[in-house]
Amino acid sequence: MISIENVSFHYTGGPDVLKNVNLEIKDGEFVAIMGENGAGKTTLVKMFNGLLKPTEGAVLVDGVNTREKSVAQLSRDVGLIFQNPDHQLFAETVAEELAFSLRNFGFKEGTIQRRVTSLLTTLDLNRYEKSSPFVLSGGERKRVALAAVLAWDPKHVVMDEPTIGQDYLQKDHLRNFIVQITSQGKAVVIVTHDVEFVAECRPRVVLLSRGKIIADGPAAEILTNPQAVKQASLVMPQIASLMNDLKDLNPPPNIIDAYAAKGFFSGKLKAKVEARAPTQRR
Amino acid sequence: MSLRFVEGFKFTRMDSPIHRLDPRSKFILTLGFFVSSLMFTNIIVLLVIFLAQVPGIILAKSPGRWLRSLRGGLFLFVFIFVMNVIFGTPLVTSLAFAIRFLAIMSAFSFFFMTTSADDLGLALEQIHVPYSISFTFTTAVRLVPTMAVDAQTVVDAQRSRGLELDKGNFMKRIRNYIPILIPLIISAIRRSVELAEALESRAFGATEKRTAIVTLRMRVADYLVILATFVGVGLALYVYFKVPLPNLVIPIQIPRLF
Amino acid sequence: MPAIEAKKLSFTYAGAEKPSMEDINFSVEKGEFVILTGPSGCGKTTLCRCLNALIPNFYSGELTGELIVDGINVDGRSTAELATHVGFVFQNPENQLFSLSVERDVAFGLENLGVPKEEAIERVRWAMEATGILDLRNKAPYELSGGQQQRAAIAGVLAMRPSVLVLDEPTSFLDPKSAEEIVEIIAKLNHELQLTTLLVEHRLDVVSRYANRVIVMDNGKIALDGPPREVYNDQARLIGIGLPKVTMLFHLLRIDGFGVTNPITVEEAAADLRRLLAQ
Numbered sequence: 170m171i172s173i174e175n176v177s178f179h180y181t182g183g184p185d186v187l188k189n190v191n192l193e194i195k196d197g198e199f200v201a202i203m204g205e206n207g208a209g210k211t212t213l214v215k216m217f218n219g220l221l222k223p224t225e226g227a228v229l230v231d232g233v234n235t236r237e238k239s240v241a242q243l244s245r246d247v248g249l250i251f252q253n254p255d256h257q258l259f260a261e262t263v264a265e266e267l268a269f270s271l272r273n274f275g276f277k278e279g280t281i282q283r284r285v286t287s288l289l290t291t292l293d294l295n296r297y298e299k300s301s302p303f304v305l306s307g308g309e310r311k312r313v314a315l316a317a318v319l320a321w322d323p324k325h326v327v328m329d330e331p332t333i334g335q336d337y338l339q340k341d342h343l344r345n346f347i348v349q350i351t352s353q354g355k356a357v358v359i360v361t362h363d364v365e366f367v368a369e370c371r372p373r374v375v376l377l378s379r380g381k382i383i384a385d386g387p388a389a390e391i392l393t394n395p396q397a398v399k400q401a402s403l404v405m406p407q408i409a410s411l412m413n414d415l416k417d418l419n420p421p422p423n424i425i426d427a428y429a430a431k432g433f434f435s436g437k438l439k440a441k442v443e444a445r446a447p448t449q450r451r
Numbered sequence: 452m453s454l455r456f457v458e459g460f461k462f463t464r465m466d467s468p469i470h471r472l473d474p475r476s477k478f479i480l481t482l483g484f485f486v487s488s489l490m491f492t493n494i495i496v497l498l499v500i501f502l503a504q505v506p507g508i509i510l511a512k513s514p515g516r517w518l519r520s521l522r523g524g525l526f527l528f529v530f531i532f533v534m535n536v537i538f539g540t541p542l543v544t545s546l547a548f549a550i551r552f553l554a555i556m557s558a559f560s561f562f563f564m565t566t567s568a569d570d571l572g573l574a575l576e577q578i579h580v581p582y583s584i585s586f587t588f589t590t591a592v593r594l595v596p597t598m599a600v601d602a603q604t605v606v607d608a609q610r611s612r613g614l615e616l617d618k619g620n621f622m623k624r625i626r627n628y629i630p631i632l633i634p635l636i637i638s639a640i641r642r643s644v645e646l647a648e649a650l651e652s653r654a655f656g657a658t659e660k661r662t663a664i665v666t667l668r669m670r671v672a673d674y675l676v677i678l679a680t681f682v683g684v685g686l687a688l689y690v691y692f693k694v695p696l697p698n699l700v701i702p703i704q705i706p707r708l709f
Numbered sequence: 710m711p712a713i714e715a716k717k718l719s720f721t722y723a724g725a726e727k728p729s730m731e732d733i734n735f736s737v738e739k740g741e742f743v744i745l746t747g748p749s750g751c752g753k754t755t756l757c758r759c760l761n762a763l764i765p766n767f768y769s770g771e772l773t774g775e776l777i778v779d780g781i782n783v784d785g786r787s788t789a790e791l792a793t794h795v796g797f798v799f800q801n802p803e804n805q806l807f808s809l810s811v812e813r814d815v816a817f818g819l820e821n822l823g824v825p826k827e828e829a830i831e832r833v834r835w836a837m838e839a840t841g842i843l844d845l846r847n848k849a850p851y852e853l854s855g856g857q858q859q860r861a862a863i864a865g866v867l868a869m870r871p872s873v874l875v876l877d878e879p880t881s882f883l884d885p886k887s888a889e890e891i892v893e894i895i896a897k898l899n900h901e902l903q904l905t906t907l908l909v910e911h912r913l914d915v916v917s918r919y920a921n922r923v924i925v926m927d928n929g930k931i932a933l934d935g936p937p938r939e940v941y942n943d944q945a946r947l948i949g950i951g952l953p954k955v956t957m958l959f960h961l962l963r964i965d966g967f968g969v970t971n972p973i974t975v976e977e978a979a980a981d982l983r984r985l986l987a988q
Binding site for chain 3: 205206207306307308333334335336337338339340362364365368402403404406407408410411414415418426427428430431434435437438441
């Protein structure tokens with residue numbers, strides 16, 4: 170569990186980036202942290218593995234205060250995947266890239282080989298095992314960066330803007346992949362402003378605006394709240410906008426994805442057809 | 452240490468009479484201090500030259516930043532002093548050399564603190580330095596903060612993969628910087644490629660005769676500054692050739708080590 | 710005379726096994742607003758870079774076929790020459806700002822072209838006004854938000870008065886609100902100035918309402934080309950582009966047997982649903 174207790178943060182001599190943030194993320198939860206650029210989202214997640222320590226308050230990972238452990242120790246439990254894979258790729262081959270963190274954490278050579286092989290298969294990177302990471306396409310490099318962090322099987326996984334530059338199919342794979350990891354009991358936290366992606370995944374959403382949490386709840390509740398969405402510089406998912414436009418038809422609240430919407434409209438349209446049918450039968 | 456040193460050379464936008472001066476006149480002033488400092492080894496004169504910069508710093512509303520940059524240069528100050536003493540230079544002269552370093556450093560720091568890279572680029576253009584050079588300079592300056600952020604991100608990303616930069620013997624520590632340097636270099640190269648594409652798309656290099664919508668103009672204050680510099684340097688020359696200087700000696704004998 | 714005309718255009722990057730873009734044929738009339746989309750690696754970026762000769766001048770490889778932009782055959786031209794005909798806005802706002810003030814940045818292209826000072830100043834003012842950043846003229850680029858930076862980039866390109874504007878995923882790094890604002894500005898410029906616009910985008914829900922035409926590429930070839938309501942069909946779904954969610958919803962309703970249209974905006978979808986439920 171990751172526990173953020175009354176955390177405030179500012180860089181030396183700078184203004185408060187985070188103010189009195191309280192947040193609890195349980196094992197196996199899927200959370201999306203959203204908000205405008207500069208709201209403090211990335212600053213917040215950098216506290217999960219100790220890269221930044223709060224100026225006030227405490228961050229506890231599995232009960233231990235992050236001030237008491239080094240970044241390497243905390244990273245063992247919290248894997249942080251940065252937005253731009255080019256900021257971490259450096260090895261001669263993809264396999265070496267995946268082995269890097271395992272070596273840092275002191276895994277035995279045999280275990281390292283096994284893990285690397287299995288990861289290459291899971292993330293469909295087998296054909297790139299001996300390739301240089303730099304010749305891969307943007308999407309493939311993002312997968313390698315993801316694999317490099319999953320290599321040591323951290324208890325919790327944090328992704329900073331995983332959907333930027335990804336096309337529809339890649340996002341679909343990502344979504345399925347997150348479902349897979351959460352079903353293994355890992356907490357997954359994504360920092361994002363991709364509203365449609367969040368609408369499809371339907372995680373718990375924490376809205377951050379100017380360093381404060383302004384909303385925290387299921388995606389369907391938060392993303393259908395026009396004030397909260399506006400304050401965080403987001404837009405409502407298209408389906409939510411549609412339901413909002415048609416609220417005189419009394420749709421159930423909190424519909425943000427196409428399937429649920431279809432269910433509602435299908436029902437209504439069928440009801441209309443059936444209402445006409447009795448007169449025709451006579 | 453190192454970052455405070457650099458801070459003293461960073462430009463900050465401010466409305467002061469010094470900031471409004473043309474970079475060319477400011478540079479002549481800096482050169483004046485530089486040349487005068489080089490002429491002397493006498494501690495009294497060097498102190499005078501050093502302190503003569505203070506009114507300018509105050510006019511530029513930057514005393515705090517200036518003092519902090521001096522603090523950053525403290526390491527080299529002490530280093531120069533100690534090295535000279537060890538190699539047999541009299542104590543007072545060693546101190547004079549250290550003060551000379553500080554005077555020169557502070558003169559250049561004063562220049563860069565009060566001149567924006569853009570204005571500097573413009574000044575270079577207007578003295579007919581080839582545009583490609585002045586542009587490279589301005590761009591490099593503009594990219595320094597960006598690359599600093601990149602560097603921090605790379606360090607953060609690799610630390611998050613268990614890289615510990617402060618552990619291990621000397622060789623291990625050097626090797627540990629490879630996962631930092633390579634992504635940085637690659638990022639820098641990617642960035643350069645993107646910048647180059649954008650430059651081409653804005654017709655960079657289309658004509659030899661580039662125009663500029665902003666031009667620097669020398670004003671009365673600038674000419675006064677240049678005049679003052681010439682007077683100052685003239686005075687220094689006079690003192691150098693004509694005025695016998697009192698020699699301060701501290702009668703402590705440091706045993707010669709070498 | 711079309712604004713853009715491509716005939717059998719193909720390009721293979723140096724050292725690549727197969728072409729990134731093959732047998733591309735299309736033409737765009739003046740004033741059209743075209744969305745270019747497709748899965749990653751489909752060749753849309755390659756196609757864009759041919760329009761202002763970054764391919765083959767900047768990226769080496771084998772380019773065959775014919776490409777005529779604004780009446781000029783691109784073959785043998787330099788990117789600098791084409792800058793006054795084709796304006797290019799890139800994905801990352803950070804890497805297309807060159808100066809330490811917005812005004813000087815917008816003037817950058819004009820300065821490079823040797824435009825006289827008075828004219829340059831006026832064109833810069835006009836471009837900044839058209840993109841709504843006149844009040845930011847003295848700020849440094851790093852002081853601006855991503856959205857403002859992209860507006861400055863558009864202004865800088867606009868000042869050179871091209872007749873074609875190409876934008877390569879300009880909203881990638883922007884938050885949803887800034888993305889909408891930028892697309893609105895692009896649409897306004899397209900409409901008011903009859904500026905032929907080619908916009909590469911994944912976020913079809915945001916841009917579809919402004920486009921009169923969508924070109925979908927897949928595996929280096931043009932797979933679909935037509936008005937959005939026609940292009941957003943089953944084939945598009947199979948190719949795997951991110952159609953607007955309302956379009957997806959109506960696709961599901963169609964499978965259930967309801968006679969629905971193919972909306973691309975929330976307003977259209979709402980109107981069609983009301984129509985069906987009122988009968």
